[in-house]
Amino acid sequence: MVVIAGKDKGKQGTILAVKADRVKVEGINIVTKHQKPNQMLGKEGGIVKQEAFLHISNVAIYNANTQKADRIAYQVNAEGKKERIYRSTGEVVATA
Numbered sequence: 001m002v003v004i005a006g007k008d009k010g011k012q013g014t015i016l017a018v019k020a021d022r023v024k025v026e027g028i029n030i031v032t033k034h035q036k037p038n039q040m041l042g043k044e045g046g047i048v049k050q051e052a053f054l055h056i057s058n059v060a061i062y063n064a065n066t067q068k069a070d071r072i073a074y075q076v077n078a079e080g081k082k083e084r085i086y087r088s089t090g091e092v093v094a095t096a
Helices: none
Strands: 015-019 022-025 030-035 046-051 059-063 068-070 072-076 082-086
Touching: none
Parallel strands: none
Antiparallel strands: 015 022, 030 046, 059 068, 072 082
């Protein structure tokens, strides 16, 4: 994924979590949290840096062939299955 808006614009990372209309991207939108110690969970207190959620409209899929952010379209192949394609090149998106 590529961030297309905000303070981390242009940076790339992989999606860690999805929550409603927001995504958490690895190494992007780092925030500082002041965490209290918790004996029940065995966590120490202190200042912790972690990724925060971004709105899904601020990220786009990365097209390795064009080296840019790209949009996705859907088309039905010859076998009748729906597949995702890149809008700019028309190539099928590889699924992980």
